[in-house]
Amino acid sequence: MMLELIAAALAGLLIGIVSGLTPGLHVNLAAAIFVHATGGLPGLVVAVALVGMSFAHVFLEFVPAVFLSAASEDTAMASKPAAEMLMKGLGYDAVRLALTGCLAGFLAAVLLLPGLLLMVPLVFAVARDYIGWVLLFFAALMLWMERRLFFWAVFVFAASGALGFVAFSLPGLDEPLLPMLSGLFAVSFIVMSLAGDFQLPVQHAVEIAEVKPSALMKQAGLAIAAGSLISIFPALGPAQSASVTSSLSGSRENKGYVVLVGAVASVSMFMSLVTMYTIAKARNGSVAMAQDALGIIGIGQFSLLLAAAFLSAGLSVVVAVYAARLSCRVMAGLNYRLLLGIVASFILLLVFLFSGLSGLVVMLTGASIGITCIVKGLNRSLLMGCLMAPVMAIYL
Amino acid sequence: MNEKMLLKVSLAVAVLGLVSLAAISALTELEPVNTYDIGRQHSGRDVRIRGTVTGFDASDNYLRLQVSQPKPIDVVLFDKANFSVGDEVDITGSVRVFNGKPQIIGERYKVEKKKECQ
Incomplete structure (x- = not known):
């Protein structure tokens, strides 16, 4: 069994690397394909592979998010500062900062694990009856943070929410998250990048930005707070949590924000494991599939999943660093606008293959809402109304 | 960093x-589970059972045991092992559905108590 589990963790890592580097491909979709293809394997082997895949995806997706503007809902909040760094030829540095945040958040969560295992069920027991109201509070907070453009903020949030309602209830639409999130985040940003008149400057694989240990610890701490919120409240994702915690802490400076987004992404995945074990609720689709594969999760199985997470997180950072370096070299010889066009076409093809024509309509609608958000200079966490609104409707 | x-x-x-x-x-x-709790919906999941061998059938490639707890369940082992009716066994494996009934594909086993020869 030992060899099977190690092989499973490494296989999951490999698949997660590919899915993370593939623009527009969500980890839940990659996990669903994997589960479908491995129907005959023991549940523990599948679960270990899924955890390895999930963490690898989270770490690697920052590479296309920075270099190809293909942001997901996890990386979207870093899009603007990362794009600014890319325009200064510091795309590699943006990825390095995000990875630093990912690793720091992961290690902070591990150190606090005993407390988290105790805290999560207690807080959930108290908060479960108020989930709808808490989400409503977060929605109001996000709108208040954009009060200078209140009308447009409400419009973007409401339109995203309406899109979410439609996408989840449209008959015959498979994998609604794929077209919806791709449209709102990745495609909208790519379209705006294509519409802009710029030439991608030469990218230098150099380390310019420094993050002091105290700043790193602060971002990791904020990420734990944000990740804990995500673990308790459904539909609250890394985007909103990063946005709210950074605003409350006053931390919106570029490099610190990129670190925070990285930390929140890895902490939210880690917390999904914690909630799966403590309250049997995985807040992430791929981890939920691991939960289904395992059934009853004892301390032994949970420890194995943690070990797989360690292995995947560690190796993913190494791969991502070299992927970022390679991207710097490769980008130099490419027509960036053509590359963005290819990425957008690839996402379109993925959506058509998995969700059909109705998926394309949802994606294009999402893209137009996302473009409105970008043009008006609004916080992209408002686009998470697509998940928050349907969940609020359930709980309120 | x-x-x-x-x-x-x-x-x-x-x-x-x-x-x-x-x-x-x-x-x-x-943790060992009760065979009453193992159903078709557990296909693919790992389980561990403890029970008594109430029947077995050996072929060239595999050994099929009936393990009772008292509810019987079939266990398939791809191993040339030596079992007797009455042996108490501890088996870990994954659940599969065969002909509509759950069975366990055994991966690890131990005989906890051999039936004493009379």
Whole structure:
């Protein structure tokens, strides 16, 4: 069994690397394909592979998010500062900062694990009856943070929410998250990048930005707070949590924000494991599939999943660093606008293959809402109304 | 954290993960479950049962045991093992559905008490 589990963790890592580097491909979709293809394997082997895949995806997706503007809902909040760094030829540095945040958040969560295992069920027991109201509070907070453009903020949030309602209830639409999130985040940003008149400057694989240990610890701490919120409240994702915690802490400076987004992404995945074990609720689709594969999760199985997470997180950072370096070299010889066009076409093809024509309509609608958000200079966490609104409707 | 430190810490984390995975998988055992609780919906999941061998059927490639708890369940072992009716066994494996009935594909087993010969 030992060899099977190690092989499973490494296989999951490999698949997660590919899915993370593939623009527009969500980890839940990659996990669903994997589960479908491995129907005959023991549940523990599948679960270990899924955890390895999930963490690898989270770490690697920052590479296309920075270099190809293909942001997901996890990386979207870093899009603007990362794009600014890319325009200064510091795309590699943006990825390095995000990875630093990912690793720091992961290690902070591990150190606090005993407390988290105790805290999560207690807080959930108290908060479960108020989930709808808490989400409503977060929605109001996000709108208040954009009060200078209140009308447009409400419009973007409401339109995203309406899109979410439609996408989840449209008959015959498979994998609604794929077209919806791709449209709102990745495609909208790519379209705006294509519409802009710029030439991608030469990218230098150099380390310019420094993050002091105290700043790193602060971002990791904020990420734990944000990740804990995500673990308790459904539909609250890394985007909103990063946005709210950074605003409350006053931390919106570029490099610190990129670190925070990285930390929140890895902490939210880690917390999904914690909630799966403590309250049997995985807040992430791929981890939920691991939960289904395992059934009853004892301390032994949970420890194995943690070990797989360690292995995947560690190796993913190494791969991502070299992927970022390679991207710097490769980008130099490419027509960036053509590359963005290819990425957008690839996402379109993925959506058509998995969700059909109705998926394309949802994606294009999402893209137009996302473009409105970008043009008006609004916080992209408002686009998470697509998940928050349907969940609020359930709980309120 | 510069790149060199980032890579060092990452590799340390990865090595710790690999060692932990190996160690924990060697030490971890599932809790035994009741055969009444094993159904078709558990297909693909790992289970561990303890029961009494109430029948077996050996072929060249595999051994099929009937393990009762008292509810019987079929266990398939791809191993040339020596069992007798009445042996108390502890078997870990994954659930499969065959002809509409759940059975366990055994991966690890131990005979806890051999039936005493009379």
